[in-house]
Amino acid sequence: MGVPETRPWLDRYETGQPADLDVERSTMTDLWHDSVRRAPDRDAIRYFDAAITVSELDDMADALAVALGERGVSRGGRVAVYLQNVPQFVITLLAVWKLGAVAVSVNPMNKHRELFTLLTDSGATTLVCLEGLYDTARDVVGETEVRLVITTSELEYQTRDDPRAFGEARRGTPEGAEDMSELIEHGRGRAPRPVDVDPDDVAILTYTSGTTGPPKGAMNTHRNVAFNAHTYQRWCHVGEDDVVLGVAPLFHITGLIGHIAVALLNPCPLVLTHRFDTGVVAEAVAEHRASFTIGSITVFIALMNSSEVRSEQMSTLTRIYSGGAPIPPSTVQRFRERFGHYVHNFYGLTETNSPALGVPFGSHAPVDPRSGALSVGVPIYNTIARIVDDEGAELPVGEVGEIVTSGPQVVPGYWGNPEETARAMPRGRLHTGDVGYMDDDGWFYLVDRKKDQINASGYKVWPREVEDVLYEHPAVREAAVVGAVDPYRGETVRAFVSLRDDHHADQAELIEFCEQRMAAYKYPREVLVLDELPKTMTGKILRRELRSHQSGERERLDRA
The missing domain is CATH 3.40.50.12780 (ANL, N-terminal domain)
Structure with missing residues (x-):
């Protein structure tokens, strides 16, 4: 219904x-050009002690687009973006769109196999990455269609040295790559030739996590x-x-x-x-x-x-x-x-x-x-x-x-x-x-x-419902529930939790807490504690890793 x-x-x-x-009939370049016209002096990006205005961002994107165009990127071409949350991500995205090209969004936590899969599937010919990720990229690009690698640093555009944010990051363009700031300077003051982009053209390829098979590239128009x-x-x-x-x-x-x-x-x-x-x-x-x-x-x-x-x-x-x-x-x-x-x-x-x-x-x-x-x-x-x-x-x-x-x-x-x-x-x-x-x-x-449903003695248990009950306990910071093989019931309910600072609860207490609030077939028969639950970079808890969690790698809640 x-x-x-x-x-x-x-x-x-x-x-x-x-x-x-009319937003539904517009491209992102249309929307951006309208923003540049209306508010050129407004801040577009703030990054620690740096600020980039709308007009400055547009100029940098123009310059990078010129440099990319000179190196063969054109309408429909794919440019992989392998960056953290830095201004260069936005600069690259706008530059790619100005050329009518397609950005390929890549998780910066991806390693050799994952990066190879995305570059190969998308057919990307250009890769923009952080200098610290270049070692991974260098070992991969030779086996793909990538012919141009552009690197940049998270230390660009700011002067505040905060080890919490930057760790041991250092500047330095690796051999075999071109530096983004140099490319922007090369194209400074110029704009790419206008391209007629259609609203139904692909703007970004974003890849699914691949939990039910190989990652698939969603064509975000x-x-x-x-x-x-x-x-x-x-x-x-x-x-x-x-x-x-x-x-x-x-x-x-x-x-x-x-x-x-x-x-x-x-x-x-x-x-x-x-x-x-x-x-x-x-x-x-x-x-x-x-x-x-x-x-x-x-x-x-x-x-x-x-x-x-x-x-x-x-x-x-x-x-x-x-x-x-x-x-x-x-x-x-x-x-x-x-x-x-x-x-x-x-x-x-x-x-x-x-x-x-x-x-x-x-x-x-x-x-x-x-x-x-x-x-x-x-x-x-x-x-x-x-x-x-x-x-x-x-x-x-x-x-x-x-x-x-x-x-x-x-x-x-x-x-x-x-x-x-x-x-x-x-x-x-x-x-x-x-x-x-x-x-x-x-x-x-x-x-x-659908794939996470637990079948305990023929009864259907949804992990989410058990997790919600666990979150009600004052000691629980994070919770995840999975099905575990059980010789009698087929599957049984197993929970993993992390605890809030300065709080404690043992396994028996948490099981009893759930038992008092749920049907008998739903409450967990086992509760295990980890310092941190495994997550994707986006913050989703990885149940699949918990399913394969080995007993020697986990610590029981009822430890001394």
């Missing part, structure tokens, strides 16, 4: 387009990116007077759209800190008076539990969204008690260019009284969400099934992979692989990933 027609919460939100701009940049602007009330805090990795779809694209659209300053450190981030919020951010819930858990972070440092950060992983209601409450701000939910995937569902800013997501789950929101503008069964038939309100979504933000397919496109997106409807349900008022609730 689709979303009910009566949605009174949307009456409070303006849904019209800007008077002089200019139309997709522009639409959801506009969504962030209007849905989250992010305007030209705001300051965007870049806590999500820029290579990830959340950082690309929820940080870069919305900041370019307004335009408004984007605050970058190279990599995530709670103390550095809190100082950046206070110094730059950051007002909006989106990140994984683990980011906000880390800030909430850090002794370095003071409440007054976070006072301006009033617009907070989280996506990428379910949020326990108890975590939202604790964050609000600590900092006074509510964390709003967004739900989306790489294939939806970030949000497809969300909690309207200023609203509080309902908690389902039956499951205790916090709603992930309602469909955003022009978006349809459905709950379907295994045969694709729509299910009634309240019944659990797969979330299927369609709208202007859904990508047209996977790069060079028509078979996977047809499987995941029949008739343009994205089958997310996530299981959830919808209530009578049109609010959606995420249950879990």
